[in-house]
Structures are given as structure tokens and as C-alpha cells.
Amino acid sequence: MAETTLTWPKNYNEVPKAAFTRADLYADEIRRIFHGPEWHPIAHESELPNPGDFKTMRLAGIPLLISRDEAGVVRVFYNACSHRSNQLETAVMGNKTEFECPYHRWLFNAKGDLVGCPNPREFLPGFDKADYPLGQPRFELFYGLIFVTFSAETEPLDEFLGEAGETLRELMAGDGRLKLLGYQKVRYDSNWKGYNDNDGYHAPLLHAAFKMLNWQGGKGRQYTCTKRGHVCFESALSVASGPSVLKDKELIAFKGQDPSVGSRIVQLFPTFVSTKHLDVINLRFANPVDAETTEVHYAYFAHQDDDADMVRHRLRQSSNLLGPCGLISMEDASIFHRIHIGSHTPGNAIFQKGVRDPGKLESEFLQNDESGNLPRWEYYRSAMGFERAEA
Amino acid sequence: MTATTPELETAIDRLLLADANALDSKDMPGWLANYAEEDQASYYCRAAENTEHNLELGFMFDDCRARLEDRVTYVNEIWAGTFQDYRTRHFVQRVSHRQVDARTVEVVSNFSVFMTPMDAGVTQVLAAGRYLDTMRLSDDGGAKLLFRRAELDTSVLPRYLVYPI
Structure with a gap:
């Protein structure tokens, strides 16, 4: 290029x-x-205060899903199904502990695990749900402020902030x-x-x-x-x-x-x-x-x-x-x-x-x-x- | 369905149109004059997205008559000459109303607001949404706004706001 x-x-x-x-x-x-x-700040964790709360946004085009699981842990995912990359969640914010892709009914929990998909016997030989969690960018929290980076090269967040x-x-x-x-x-x-x-x-x-x-x-x-x-x-x-x-x-x-x-x-x-x-x-x-x-x-x-x-x-x-x-x-x-x-x-x-x-x-x-x-x-x-x- | 009369509907519509006319004329004292002379007279402008998630923050939060009067000062004095001005055209349509008591009526109206920046001259939609109003009825058959919430379907505005919606 x-x-x-x-x-x-x-x-x-x-x-x-x-x-x-x-x-x-x-x-x-x-x-x-x-x-x-x-590193890019995308949300503060207080925007999703309760178990199951989530927020979606796009960072320079990349769709992201931030969710808090039942145990209170906040994670950032790519907001795209791990199957064919259909946008998984369309709401800007809400409360859900499971996210279902309507296209082929793949179901993910708030930890990003693929917990269900219909008719897996018809999939590739050896298909294993454990191989298809939601993708995740690198993310770190600083006093609740959630940062993501799409590069493996980025230094640790503390160093970035100085x-x-x-x-x-x-x-x-x-x-x-x-x-x-x-x-x-x-x-x-x-x-x-x-x-x-x-x-x-x-x-x-x-x-x-x-x-x-x-x-x-x-x-x-x-x-x-x-x-x-x-x-x-x-x-x-x-x-x-x-x-x-x-x-x-x-x-x-x-x-x-x-x-x-x-x-x-x-x-x-x-x-x-x-x-x-x-x-x-x-x-x-x-x-x-x-x-x-x-x-x-x-x-x-x-x-x-x-x-x-x-x-x-x-x-x-x-x-x-x-x-x-x-x-x-x-x-x-x-x-x-x-x-x-x-x-x-x-x-x-x-x-x-x-x-x-x-x-x-x-x-x-x-x-x-x-x-x-x-x-x-x-x-x-x-x-x-x-x-x-x-x- | 609550009882209504042509006189009541006329009073409501006159007030809705007077407010649209004042805003589109940038007549801030005229805008203020559409509100009741009561301390709790208020105007809010807020994205419906906030309301739906129990978030009270708005674009404008004028929860008392003093703040309504300050809003006139912002536009006419404090901000004068600092911004790219724009024309607006408000289209308002009453969709339901309910008389609460002899002096009070609750009204829901749809609105859409076109915006034309004076420099670019290209018209676009500024916002669409609903007015959730409580109106005070007077003995002479007129109505004033006691409480108005402009609740915007438009959660992302195409620019900053100078004038109330």
C-alpha cells in the first residue's frame, strides 16, 4: 500500500x-x-453498574460490546458473532446475560462463551463450541475507565497514561x-x-x-x-x-x-x-x-x-x-x-x-x-x- | 376517552403553534411568554434514550422559571455573535390530550424540526420526537406551558443546540 x-x-x-x-x-x-x-477509552464501568448490563458502540468502525457478567466482571468483545460475523447486539445499552445471534441462533453468555448452536453435527468435523467464543480486543480498566487497543504492540495502559x-x-x-x-x-x-x-x-x-x-x-x-x-x-x-x-x-x-x-x-x-x-x-x-x-x-x-x-x-x-x-x-x-x-x-x-x-x-x-x-x-x-x- | 371540547383543542393548538412560531422567529421573550408565571414552570430537552434508561440528564434542564428566564439571557446576550446561526422550522401535531382538572391538561404532540444553517444553506433534520406537556388553562380560554419535556427520538444530534427545541 x-x-x-x-x-x-x-x-x-x-x-x-x-x-x-x-x-x-x-x-x-x-x-x-x-x-x-x-489505547482508546470507550466507556466507564459505571455506565453498566448491574450484572447483565451492557453497552455497544463503534470505535472507528469496529463494533464493540461491553458487558458485565452475573459475577460483576466487565469484559469487552467484538460485537460480531463468531460464526459469520453478524452484528450480535443492536441495542445501544440494556441488560442481558445471554446474547443470541438471530441469523443461525448461536448463543453466547456474558463471558463470551458459545453456549449453544443448533445442529452442530452438520458442522465441520471436530467442531467444538469451545473454539468459538466471542472475539476480544485487548482491554484494561483504569479506575473503572475501560480502554481498548487493537494492537498487540501497545505498551501497558499505565505506561500509556504516564x-x-x-x-x-x-x-x-x-x-x-x-x-x-x-x-x-x-x-x-x-x-x-x-x-x-x-x-x-x-x-x-x-x-x-x-x-x-x-x-x-x-x-x-x-x-x-x-x-x-x-x-x-x-x-x-x-x-x-x-x-x-x-x-x-x-x-x-x-x-x-x-x-x-x-x-x-x-x-x-x-x-x-x-x-x-x-x-x-x-x-x-x-x-x-x-x-x-x-x-x-x-x-x-x-x-x-x-x-x-x-x-x-x-x-x-x-x-x-x-x-x-x-x-x-x-x-x-x-x-x-x-x-x-x-x-x-x-x-x-x-x-x-x-x-x-x-x-x-x-x-x-x-x-x-x-x-x-x-x-x-x-x-x-x-x-x-x-x-x-x-x- | 376523556371529554374534550373544540374550545379546549383550539386553546391547546394555539399554544403549540405560538411556541413553534416563537422558536422559529428566534423570539426568546416570546418563547418565555408561552410559559406559566409560576416558579415551577419548566422546560427539558432530553434524548428518549436517556429517559428509557432512567437517566435524567438532558441537553437542556430548565426546571424552574428562573432557568427559563436565564435561557433567554444565554441566547440573546451571552452567546450573541459566537456561533454559526441557523434557521429552524418546527412542525407540531397534537396526538393526544387528557384534562386533569379544571385548570390543567396533559398533552402529547409529535414534532419534527428542520434546520438550515445560515452559512451552508442546506436543510437537514435537526430532531424528531414528542412534546410531553402539562398546560395551565386560564379563565379567558387561553393556555400556557407549565411543564414541557421535548423528548427526542434523535439520540445523536447533528450539531450543538443554541435554541430550545
Whole structure:
């Protein structure tokens, strides 16, 4: 197969706009990145809290079935019958301890074992059900967050996460004992990199809400880690004070127990974004649909120890604050679209804020620096095998 | 079947159409005016998929009159000038109603909403679903929304939402 090529500028702070728009790169990205040696978060186990609960999804085209068996063990399977690969389960979520393929009535338990199939005497000589369990990709859990990889080469998950793991643990309430509140699911008219490049980093200039609510951003740290350039933000909690245009001030209230934990954002290569802001705990499972479309499932959570009032507060805050129609984030969604349109022009996107030396990559940044995205771009370039122009 | 009158059906339909007209005109004060002047007046917009799995989270969760008033502020003041604007056309059809008491009627309607982004100009379906309404009837024969849940069959929206559905 011919390799795709794209000449990368010599400066680390420049990204060719063609990277967002060239359709011929997409198949290579799926092969090298989405089906390659990367870990992809696909769900949090609290989305399937009870024995028999399951969830299905597609990760860059590959159908997956996540199920919790009667003993409470969570497993990830390919959502395809081990016989002729008919999609096994069509519901997005539900509760079942057995999955039957309607095509030839092969029946699987929640451990993935083939437990029944009609007329096996007519099958290949020596047919044994034990040879036909549901196929499984590699998967690992991190404080309940379920990651899969389709490559045997991918390093262990802890190594993949590096220092980001600690920030991610804090973001998931410190112990990952979450309780699902629900989903907001949308498709953006944006290449997956356009989404990823602009979701984790929030340019405060965009958000009129901060000014109108008298809400000053917290001072904090932005850092990147591992060769992939995962981006993490850790900032002190900032609560709006003074006059506000809002009649219901509960929307931006903090009722949590531990203000020192503050706000957290963790953005993992290639597409995952997660955030804890005020009392919102939000994991965003983003998937490329095609070169111009990215589907994002915003999943929101409470903590298992929350009382009813706190769950109610999180529900009210989560629905209206940070998602695709949230008070302080709706404009982000529009930016994903506009970046995608604007990137169909010649030249490079040039990062400015926080770039001290375009010939060097750094790993510590100020909270509002846009240069935190650059290590990730460098990893993308190398993962795709693109040559950087000579200095 | 519950008793109904042409007057009641007219009051319901007038309110359904007034709300569609306000939304399609981007008239947020007009949208607010379709809600009852009671503290518990509320609007929710949520995927049916969430409801079916006992998940209360929504795209919009305006569970009191103060939040409805804030929604007008979001659209008219806070978000102004930041987004790609789009036109909508709401098609609403009452499918059933039940009078609970002299002042209250529960109404179920189907809706479909077309969306045309102002820049692209290509029309697509934004969402389809049902309105689950509780309406307050007034002495003058009018009706206002006390509670509305726009329950979307569309679990994956084609974009972000600026205006209520």
C-alpha cells in the first residue's frame, strides 16, 4: 500500500492545514492510529453498574460490546458473532446475560462463551463450541475507565497514561466510583483532529459568559506527558463572585466537599477529552465517523457517595453548563465547525500563545497557553510517518 | 376517552403553534411568554434514550422559571455573535390530550424540526420526537406551558443546540 505523505513545516508551532482536510490521510490515520498501537477509552464501568448490563458502540468502525457478567466482571468483545460475523447486539445499552445471534441462533453468555448452536453435527468435523467464543480486543480498566487497543504492540495502559493517570484519577472523583447521570450525543462537522485540537484547550476570549458572570479563570498548571503529548490541566477552583446576569446561580455553584481538588482536564491522544469543573464530571468519548465528521458522546457522572441533593445538583449543572448546548461551551462546538471550514485554505495553522521558541517542544505551560497542543501534533506527525522540513 | 371540547383543542393548538412560531422567529421573550408565571414552570430537552434508561440528564434542564428566564439571557446576550446561526422550522401535531382538572391538561404532540444553517444553506433534520406537556388553562380560554419535556427520538444530534427545541 502506498504511504501517504505530507511535508511538515520545520517549526514545531506550525501545523499544515491540509492535515485537517486531506481525505486521503484518513484511511491511513485509521490504520496507524485508531486501529494501531494506541489505547482508546470507550466507556466507564459505571455506565453498566448491574450484572447483565451492557453497552455497544463503534470505535472507528469496529463494533464493540461491553458487558458485565452475573459475577460483576466487565469484559469487552467484538460485537460480531463468531460464526459469520453478524452484528450480535443492536441495542445501544440494556441488560442481558445471554446474547443470541438471530441469523443461525448461536448463543453466547456474558463471558463470551458459545453456549449453544443448533445442529452442530452438520458442522465441520471436530467442531467444538469451545473454539468459538466471542472475539476480544485487548482491554484494561483504569479506575473503572475501560480502554481498548487493537494492537498487540501497545505498551501497558499505565505506561500509556504516564503522569496523566494521576490527574485522570483526580478528575474521576479520586476513586473512579462514579454513577452515570446520562448522555448528550452529537456529531460535529469537523475532522477528528479539529475537534481534538480545540476541545480540551478553552480559549477564554471566546467565552463571554466568564465576563458576564464575573468569573475569573483559576490560576493553574498545564502540562503534557508521554511521547503522545497527552494534555492535562490542573487549576484551583474558581467560583464566580459579584453580580451575575443569571437568576439561577446554582448553575455555577460549587457544592463539592474538597475545593482543593479544583478543576481538571485530561486530554488523551488521539481523541479523548475529560473534564471536572465545579461539580461536573464529564467523560467525552469521541470517534471519527469519516474525514469530516466526529461523533462525541458526552457522558456525565455523579459519585456513588453523593446524597440525593448532590445528585440533583450535578444533574442540573451537568445538563446546562459544559456540553454541546452548555452555557460556557456551546461556542466551542461552533468553533469546531468553523475551524474545519477555515482549514480548507492554503498554508499552516500557526500557534502563538505560549510559544517561546518555535524550534523547541516544552512540557510545562501556563493555563491559557495554546502551545500545550504542540507535543501531541509532533506525535501525530511521527505516528503518520510525515517528514519534518529541514531547519 | 376523556371529554374534550373544540374550545379546549383550539386553546391547546394555539399554544403549540405560538411556541413553534416563537422558536422559529428566534423570539426568546416570546418563547418565555408561552410559559406559566409560576416558579415551577419548566422546560427539558432530553434524548428518549436517556429517559428509557432512567437517566435524567438532558441537553437542556430548565426546571424552574428562573432557568427559563436565564435561557433567554444565554441566547440573546451571552452567546450573541459566537456561533454559526441557523434557521429552524418546527412542525407540531397534537396526538393526544387528557384534562386533569379544571385548570390543567396533559398533552402529547409529535414534532419534527428542520434546520438550515445560515452559512451552508442546506436543510437537514435537526430532531424528531414528542412534546410531553402539562398546560395551565386560564379563565379567558387561553393556555400556557407549565411543564414541557421535548423528548427526542434523535439520540445523536447533528450539531450543538443554541435554541430550545
